[in-house]
Amino acid sequence: MLKLTIDGKEIEARENQTILEVAKENGIYIPSLCYHPKLSLIKSCRVCLVDVEGYEMPVASCATPVLEGMIIHTKTERVEKMRHEALKLLLVNHPLDCPICDAGGECMLQNRVYDFGIERNEYPPEPVEKPSAEYGTPLIRKWPDRCVMCLRCVHACIDVPGADVLEVAEHGFTSFIQAARKENCISCGECLHVCPVGALTENLSKIKGRIWQLERVQTTCTFCGCGCQLELNTLRKQRVVKVTTKGETGVNQGSLCVRGRFGYDFIHHPERLQKPLVKKSGLFVETTWEEALDLIATRLKEIKEKYGPQSIGGISSARATNEENYLFQKWMRACIGTNHIDNGVRLSSGPAFYGMMEGLGIGAMTHSFEEVKEADLLLVIGTDVYDDHLIFSNQMRKAIRFNGARVISIDPRRTQWEKWADLWLRPAPGTDLFLINGLIRLLIKEGVVLKEYIESRTEGFEELRASVERFTPETIQETTGIPPEDLQRLVRLYRSARRRAIIFGSGLIQHHNGEEMVRALCNLALLTGEDEEGGGGLYPMLAQSNAQGALDMGALSEFLPGRIRVDDPRGRRLFEGAWEREISPKPGLTYLELFDQLPEGKIKALYVFGEDPFITLPNLERLRIGLNRLEFLVVQDLFMTHIGNYAHVILPGTSFAEKNGTFTSMERRVQRVRQAIFPVGESKPEWEVFCELSGRMGYPMSYRSPSDIMEEISSLVPFYSNMNYSRLEQGGIQWPLTRGRRKRFIPAEPKKPMETPNEEYPLWIIPRGFHYHYGVGTTTKRAMGLGKVFQETRIEIHPEDASKAQLLEGEPVRVISPRGEVETVCHISEDLPKGVAYFATSFFPVFVNNLLTSAYDSRFPIPVYKAFIGRIEKH
């Protein structure tokens, strides 16, 4: 600890703290403008200057570390004069258009000028040519005249996402902020977030409302599983007009990605379903809730009585709240009596959950987001984390910025993280398992293992050792195409690190051997205890906002809430007691099985909540046949979906802005979803609908609010026992990991792929999501900012493959697989390997899913999303 004096007050401070930090901690106010705690030091505004006794020059308090015995004065006449002068200078040429400025009322310049009592522009205007108003993204409007050149935006763009779009152009008074590398812009809006004035404003909706008219409701983002905290800015509880973030709140610390910040206006899309619809003589007609609910309850009761409860199935939504998922499966299990319940996470991330459960006993991320910054090695495999999970990518960048972490990128395609990688390996599609097993073999050989840990805390090491023996560098080269030198580099980097974070995602999980891949990564992590506290961590990237929650809540065919298997009699008894109903001990059908078996006719009724198998499953012909055999189909969604066309009743759902509840993020953090506006049209929060239906079917479930539901959940699920709404008001709560059980090494054996390229279909085609969209795209495609401004889909192909097929950049092409074909445009890129084409698309409205192979492994019934064979032809 150091001792120093600020404004006559004796203060203790830690070494390496800055004067500004110390002052702030001690309640001494130093005005500032460009300083931002998240960013590297800027020092541009000169408003935070203070005097230090014994030194001729005043210093920028934001950038000056405290020293023992420093005597600091924050309000001397001269620094006050300098601040005053700096503000006067900032007002030169600054338009005083505060009445029409979005920032009016919360503008830092306005506030400082007000504080200092500056009443007019003291210096005459300086004529300059108007700098360009062109910006990196059309989602943000730039007002060059309002810019105070604080440079926060420039620093934010480099420091936080690492996009590096902006720079200072020209010199002197004519200097301005230029989007010099527009092609790098990912529209994350970090610049917009940090802009202290109105030089950057959101360019989406015309109606913004004045700051004092807006209500800001903090909630959890509805898109991916990062769990970002954002504020919905609403007018009269009717309309969301803007998304902002508050300071450094939440895991995202004020950052968002383009979806979170600009993807909100799907909420008010004109195609939102407003009323329940009932199909009468083949046409949907609007109806009342009363009528719709009665009809559903009656029909389901009839079918249950006629065919038994096992004839009914339900699909829940990983984008719905925990409370809704809990209620849905409770209704299905206790009221209807079926275990045919599943949700989309099974398809998108199931193998991560199951693979990690087996090996580590944890079906979730082993560490929290924040901890990744402690890692000194980032192994990024099968995930474009920059594109898909920017907020986690931002955290990973901290490991580089503050910890000098090394980076290994394993991906056939060049991603943004390749830029920062010390090593980039490009295994042939689907062969990563050979590489990881080979790495494990070499690490064991070179003794890069934590012996004591393996002996005391794990089992199965010898089996693992034997199982990886055959993965020699030669085998690896043969299968993956990675030469032994690169493998050596990989081992060297891995070995030289202390905390290795392993980050993986859909590129790995959604292959034919996804679950084995996850096992292999668990094995790798266990070798050096990366899964333990103090280790680097194992980070699966989950797609949906409540993927973790849907799993935790038991919206799964074999699991009750809290990961209790339905065939575990003791566990089941707990729920039977609480729900006062018997629960079927037989695991139900999974998502894919359920739809795949429809043509067999055993399933008579389905309730599909927030999912559309027409964009998630292969073989649409079979799906159509199956759906036509259903006696009764209910679809509950925000919009009319493809499966909706087959429904007998359609219920209008509510978006995350219209209801209360919780989401569990992929770092196991339970966070509040808060209602910001009234439900659109006559739509109703889903939890209310489930209660109504259950009641009508003779099993009353009555809760006054989602808070009551959470109370029930916390009484039944031990790791949710901490969760209640009053505690969650203080911020999200992570459910704890029990690191008690012995972990298991489970040998992971490569499986043969379902198909491999041949003469007729010479390419591997890998569908990938892309930055501006999310998941299957039903919501993001309807967000004006995202859906309209950005390109929809394209197939990316290596120049050599393109010339073989005589394709030109940007021309329309057909992508053909043995199952069918779809149209798109061609993009030629050297970022891909030869023989592999990437289909950048959300599956909606292009039915890429119909090109997938419909073969699946019966032990892991999920489609192979990440590789199918095909060819590309001119349109």
Place this chain on the structure above:
Amino acid sequence: MTGILFSSWGGLVVDNRGKSEDQWQGVPNLSLPEEFDKEKKIRAFVGWDGIAIRDPQVNIVDLIRAYMEAVQKESCGKCTPCRVGTRILSSILNRISDGEGRTEDLGQLRGLAEVISKSSKCNLGQTGPRPLLHALEHFQSQFLEAIHSKRKIPREEYKMKVTVPCESACPSHLPVHRYIELIKEGRFLESLAAIREATCLPGVLGRVCIRPCEDNCRRQNVDECLSIKWLKRFVADYEIEKRRTPSIKKEAPKSEKVAIIGAGPAGLSCAYYLALKGYSVTIFERLGEPGGMAAVGIPDYRLPREILRREVKIIEDLGVEIKYHTQVGKDITLSQIFEQGYKALFIAVGAQTNTPMGVEGEDKGYKGFIPGVFYLLEINLGRDPYPEGEKVVVVGGGNVAIDCVRSSFRIGKRDVNLVYRRTKKEMPADRVEIHDAEEEGVKFHYLCNPVRIIAKDNKVVGVECIRMELGEPDESGRRRPVPLKGSEFFIETDILIPAIGQAIDLSFLEEKDGIKTTRRSTIAVDEKTFMTSRPGVFSAGDCVTGPDVLVRAAGHGKRAAEKIDLFLRGLEVKESEEERLEALMEKIKVYNKEEKIGLPGGQKRATLPMLPPETRKWTFDEVESGFTIPVAQKEAERCLRCVRVGLFAV
């Protein structure tokens, strides 16, 4: 106009106005040359530390107006007082010069100038208004007159130079402040690209430069200088670690061919910048390895070979051809080179032989007597120069001597000694290197000198030395060592390595080549154009300067490339204005050791983690590992950004 009429340089006011010229006082703290160039005199100079006026006709108002305009033009836009404030000063001064001044302007100028100079982020804003303040104090009447007369003041001719202490001191004039700022901002590859504007050897200089920049770093007036060299290495390494290939823009190909003799730092630099201009370049190299002394004179533990090879590969990728194992004078003559159609020739053969010690027995060809540069050459080619030998005595105090002793451990020699005739204080070798050698266990024998080599069966068995004491200072300013009669003593050794200096071997030149040499056996060139006595033949590097530092050879190689370009384009080969200004700045001296900066410090410079002496002394692996990103950025953050503007009225 030889004396200075008025000076406020460094706050020391010398005011000779109104005195007869023979009574003019001198200005001790400013060495201002009289001539700008052959045609123009320096009438006045305005800079970061004040004003100096020679010519009484100089209009101070216009001079200050021009200076303020230059400062505003140079302002980087990254802090408010400098960005906006100097613009306002400049506008007001322009108004006064246009005859539209107001009396209250002076008060506003003074007030604002004071605020800007105290509140700006970097030295540009801090020093920019200083001459204005001096002028307002000492030339107020001229300003008032300009305001009251309402007359337009004619604009005069000025020459402006932006300078930085570290950059001015660097023989290659690397854009230090710019590349450090880019590191601070996290733009490492751009930082490296900035370095490459001035040198093609960033990874080499980032390891072995003697770093005059750091000696001239203003930060040392606050606490310690920046680790500029290691920051350079950091960005060079970053490019390698992140597997990037530099994108280097090259001009359209030109038809002329240029030949270069020697692939050392001067030759490589010249080749690189000629290739960028589109010339086709061939280098003739005696050895089978590129880099010259950088390759065979500097051991691998200081400069790993792959670093050098990679930088040479980048040069080759630009189209430069290196013909290895081709000794000019033996495998090919100068006339043959010209016959092959080369339109210009650049000689950069360096200084690759040793200077004799003048000690009895050194010409006898004893086994075990190995001159330093040959000893290092052999080791660097992977051979033990004398495997039978176990004990080593190296004579000399420079970097070559230190490289010889430290390399000796690394080829397995157990007993390693260094004999130097002065004391550690006078040793010209790098302080850090001396310290590292001490740590590794080299025995230093100061204040003694060899007098006789003792051999048995034609093999060295020892050396007789004599003790010395320091007498009067010699022309180098160091005290001259004087032998102490009768103090002879004997050191047993198998190997004796003289490393007291290098010499230039010009035996490849023939009389008919028409290239004049000097009495010091160097190649005679016009020092402003690097042209030899034969038109079209240029030369730079150690073969011109005598043994010197890498960064100078590299810098001269680059400048020579510019002259060769002028020559090939049929233009007058002459010093550029930028070079002229650079030379003037060096004379004026941009760095002032005595300057009080008035900022709190307490931040030590970052240093590189090093292998422990007992591990490192036996291997040629690089001794130090580079900065990590956070360390480099924090170090870069210490930079005071001492950008200044100098303006000459001519």
